Amino acid sequence: xxxxxxxxxxxFGTIQANAGISLSVPSSCIQGILGENGAGKSTLMKIxxxxxxxxxxxxxxxxxxxxxxxxxxxxxLGIGMLHQDxxxxxxFRIIDDFILGRKGGLFPDRRRAGKELKALAAQFGFDLDPxxxxxxxxxxxxxxxxxxxxxxxxxxxxxxxxxxTGISQPQKEKLFATLKSLAGQGMTIIFVSHKLEDVEFLxxxxxxxxxxxxxxxxxxxxxxxxxxxxxxxxxxxxxxRTAAQPGRSILSLExxxxxxxxxxxxxxxxxxxxxxxxxxxxxxxxxxxxxxxxCAGLTRTVAGHVGITDCDMTGHxxxxxxxxxxxxLPAARLEQGLVPGLSLAEHFVLxxxxxxxxxxxxxxxxxxxxxxxTYNIKGAPSHPxxxxxxxxxxxxxxxxxxxxxxxxxxxxxxxxxxxxxxxxIWGKLKERCAQGAAILFISADLDExxxxxxxxxxxxxxxxxxxxxxxxxSVERLGELIGGKGWGAFARETARA
Amino acid sequence: xxxxxxxxxxxxxxxxxxxxLLATLVMLAAHAPPLAAYANxxxxxxxxxxxxxxxxxxxVPLLLATAGLLITFTAGLWNIGIEGQITLGAVFTTWMxxxxxxxxxxxALILAxxxxxxxxGGALWAMLAGALKTFGGVNEIFGGLGLNFVASALxxxxxxxPWKRPGVASMSGTVPFPPALWMVTVTPQxxxxxxxxxxxxxxxxxxxxxxxxxxFGLRLxxxxxxxxxxxxxxxxxWQHMMFSFALCGIFAGLAGAIQVTSVYHRLIPSISxxxxxxxxxxxxxxxxxxxxxxxxxxxxxxxxxGSIQLPIVLRQDSSLAGxxxxxxxxxxxxxxxxxxxxxxxxxx
Numbered sequence: 001x002x003x004x005x006x007x008x009x010x011x012f013g014t015i016q017a018n019a020g021i022s023l024s025v026p027s028s029c030i031q032g033i034l035g036e037n038g039a040g041k042s043t044l045m046k047i048x049x050x051x052x053x054x055x056x057x058x059x060x061x062x063x064x065x066x067x068x069x070x071x072x073x074x075x076x077l078g079i080g081m082l083h084q085d086x087x088x089x090x091x092f093r094i095i096d097d098f099i100l101g102r103k104g105g106l107f108p109d110r111r112r113a114g115k116e117l118k119a120l121a122a123q124f125g126f127d128l129d130p131x132x133x134x135x136x137x138x139x140x141x142x143x144x145x146x147x148x149x150x151x152x153x154x155x156x157x158x159x160x161x162x163x164x165t166g167i168s169q170p171q172k173e174k175l176f177a178t179l180k181s182l183a184g185q186g187m188t189i190i191f192v193s194h195k196l197e198d199v200e201f202l203x204x205x206x207x208x209x210x211x212x213x214x215x216x217x218x219x220x221x222x223x224x225x226x227x228x229x230x231x232x233x234x235x236x237x238x239x240x241r242t243a244a245q246p247g248r249s250i251l252s253l254e255x256x257x258x259x260x261x262x263x264x265x266x267x268x269x270x271x272x273x274x275x276x277x278x279x280x281x282x283x284x285x286x287x288x289x290x291x292x293x294x295c296a297g298l299t300r301t302v303a304g305h306v307g308i309t310d311c312d313m314t315g316h317x318x319x320x321x322x323x324x325x326x327x328x329l330p331a332a333r334l335e336q337g338l339v340p341g342l343s344l345a346e347h348f349v350l351x352x353x354x355x356x357x358x359x360x361x362x363x364x365x366x367x368x369x370x371x372x373x374t375y376n377i378k379g380a381p382s383h384p385x386x387x388x389x390x391x392x393x394x395x396x397x398x399x400x401x402x403x404x405x406x407x408x409x410x411x412x413x414x415x416x417x418x419x420x421x422x423x424x425i426w427g428k429l430k431e432r433c434a435q436g437a438a439i440l441f442i443s444a445d446l447d448e449x450x451x452x453x454x455x456x457x458x459x460x461x462x463x464x465x466x467x468x469x470x471x472x473x474s475v476e477r478l479g480e481l482i483g484g485k486g487w488g489a490f491a492r493e494t495a496r497a
Numbered sequence: 498x499x500x501x502x503x504x505x506x507x508x509x510x511x512x513x514x515x516x517x518l519l520a521t522l523v524m525l526a527a528h529a530p531p532l533a534a535y536a537n538x539x540x541x542x543x544x545x546x547x548x549x550x551x552x553x554x555x556x557v558p559l560l561l562a563t564a565g566l567l568i569t570f571t572a573g574l575w576n577i578g579i580e581g582q583i584t585l586g587a588v589f590t591t592w593m594x595x596x597x598x599x600x601x602x603x604x605a606l607i608l609a610x611x612x613x614x615x616x617x618g619g620a621l622w623a624m625l626a627g628a629l630k631t632f633g634g635v636n637e638i639f640g641g642l643g644l645n646f647v648a649s650a651l652x653x654x655x656x657x658x659p660w661k662r663p664g665v666a667s668m669s670g671t672v673p674f675p676p677a678l679w680m681v682t683v684t685p686q687x688x689x690x691x692x693x694x695x696x697x698x699x700x701x702x703x704x705x706x707x708x709x710x711x712x713f714g715l716r717l718x719x720x721x722x723x724x725x726x727x728x729x730x731x732x733x734x735w736q737h738m739m740f741s742f743a744l745c746g747i748f749a750g751l752a753g754a755i756q757v758t759s760v761y762h763r764l765i766p767s768i769s770x771x772x773x774x775x776x777x778x779x780x781x782x783x784x785x786x787x788x789x790x791x792x793x794x795x796x797x798x799x800x801x802x803g804s805i806q807l808p809i810v811l812r813q814d815s816s817l818a819g820x821x822x823x824x825x826x827x828x829x830x831x832x833x834x835x836x837x838x839x840x841x842x843x844x845x
Binding site for chain 2: 341
């Protein structure tokens with residue numbers, strides 16, 4: 001089926017997820033969609049599959065303008081989406097999961113559906129037992145089930161969102177073979193990914209999204225450097241870097257292992273000294289958040305040792321880490337960092353704590369006013385914290401930090417902030433470094449990573465690169481590493497060492 | 498802000514009118530004259546000194562239960578198990594009284610010990626629900642509901658088993674305690690005890706002050722509104738939840754102790770009298786505001802006591818009060834929901 005999207009716009013609050021994207025995909029084509037986190041890939045695909053309605057723009061199927069009202073409507077029109085986390089029912093048997101989306105009579109015909117499932121599975125060489133339970137399947141098998149289900153429901157357009165995350169190499173090869181044969185049968189395949197290698201291998205053509213817009217398109221033979229440039233934008237002149245004067249050791253990880261829900265991190269070691277800023281780069285879910293939270297005791301490590309200023313803190317709680325001068329600032333400010341419904345002043349009282357059982361409201365308001373001035377927060381002590389804008393919420397989180405800190409861990413410290421707030425926040429963080437704190441931060445903005453870090457750790461599918469000096473690291477090289485290219489060099493280095 | 502509170506008041510008034518309307522419909526369906534029924538409820542609640550005193554007797558446990566529930570609600574917990582906590586308070590009080598009544602300990606001291614025992618019993622039962630939640634991952638609603646059944650079974654077993662009246666066990670409860678072990682009441686015939694009233698008012702005042710002006714109250718509020726952020730800001734979250742359960746249990750146990758020592762003078766099968774569940778409704782209707790809890794609880798107590806007249810005068814069931822209370826809470830919650838939907842705002 002020929003699919004055409006015309007100047008699709010979608011905004012969430014103040015964030016423009018899609019700023020007028022036009023894209024046309026003919027049938028029998030495997031279309032790749034590349035882009036970093038937040039580029040607008042998922043939003044665009046969710047609009048095509050009926051999860052969201054565009055604010056503006058139109059969708060044309062076989063040249064006809066179509067309004068898609070819901071995912072059920074989309075599948076009726078022949079558009080099926082395979083989500084990054086398969087939308088299946090783990091407590092179901094495979095056959096029941098398979099039947100669920102089908103319209104039909106009161107009593108499902110299990111036997112016929114089972115036969116059809118087996119026939120479809122045989123066609124693609126999948127091995128799925130209709131009577132097995134869904135929760136016994138691997139991620140790859142759940143994907144296969146989902147693909148079969150969508151085909152059975154009559155999908156002619158198949159959208160796959162990051163399908164190669166979490167599946168094994170043989171499963172990936174089988175998936176790619178399946179997609180190629182489906183395209184050969186005239187299906188339209190839209191393959192959303194951030195993995196350059198996969199896209200280059202599989203796709204007949206590629207569209208790159210950046211900041212909600214179509215940054216460019218490409219066709220084989222692909223040039224990796226050109227794709228990376230389109231994904232992350234042109235090189236930006238970096239400001240003067242302030243070289244750190246590394247002091248005493250603040251954080252040390254020795255052969256640390258962490259078990260996440262979707263991936264495992266094994267045998268990670270490194271050391272951070274006072275005054276250093278370490279940037280953690282990688283696609284979301286590559287392991288950097290797990291590592292950051294285990295440096296704060298929020299995620300338990302399963303192997304190795306975590307040390308803070310020469311104390312072994314392995315297995316201790318976040319509050320014990322806090323007493324050692326560790327602070328953790330989550331990405332979701334209002335969901336995890338601040339308490340909606342409490343005022344700014346109450347937040348300061350909460351984080352300062354103690355000093356007798358009763359709250360001295362007047363003193364609290366005065367102290368809050370002082371901090372609000374120092375941190376240039378646009379709000380009054382009595383305002384509820386949810387009334388603040390995103391930038392002011394982030395300033396608020398910084399203002400809540402204790403005076404004496406040794407290690408500050410930040411997730412996306414400047415996400416969604418304007419330039420002025422970004423500069424301000426990094427100014428404050430650099431002050432902390434000068435006072436002897438070390439900083440670890442995660443950012444999806446490669447320029448930010450290169451601009452503010454002394455060293456960079458890149459994550460890909462649970463693997464961590466050695467600490468790379470930010471000086472001499474280019475956006476292209478970093479982009480390639482994030483996309484999983486060029487990791488062989490590290491293996492050779494370790495082999496030689 | 499002003500406009501907001503005005504529209505809120507208007508919606509609340511509409512909710513009350515709707516609740517009265519629905520209750521009237523129920524009465525018409527039951528062939529009861531609505532005006533006469535309402536008149537009877539009012540007269541039954543304030544018609545004489547005696548019935549007014551009865552309203553206050555009902556007010557005391559209801560207010561104590563509500564005070565406790567305000568603490569758990571602040572911590573974001575639905576302490577459905579409060580019924581069982583009241584029951585266990587009564588059981589512990591009875592146990593202490595039975596143990597000491599034959600001794601030479603002065604009656605006032607026995608009474609004090611019994612009340613303290615009731616508070617301990619309620620707290621222990623509440624902490625059981627808290628431990629199930631914290632360490633067992635059992636939602637406090639399910640845990641509390643289960644513990645309510647266990648508590649009432651335990652109570653019945655004691656009344657019909659180890660603590661049964663000599664000769665024949667009876668639904669009317671255990672053998673009444675000697676008058677020396679009763680809480681002093683205004684007149685010997687009355688069940689209204691000034692000290693119980695003072696305890697209840699002190700309790701709600703204490704909770705009001707604690708939630709408003711202390712670090713502990715602020716931390717509870719933070720835990721209730723955003724547990725994750727509270728933890729990141731350094732608040733020991735599960736400890737605060739446990740403590741709020743314990744405090745609520747103390748209030749519930751106190752209510753149970755007063756039911757035994759000043760109202761029934763013995764342990765009876767339905768010793769909690771549903772004041773725990775009613776307290777949940779009072780807290781909701783008062784919008785979880787300690788300052789509003791006392792008048793709302795008084796109103797509910799008046800409805801309960803007032804409707805006692807109905808079966809006698811109009812041959813109508815006294816559960817009409819329950820219909821009124823239930824619809825009132827439903828409509829007020831509905832009005833809040835409608836308001837949020839209209840303004841597009843979350844909880845305010």
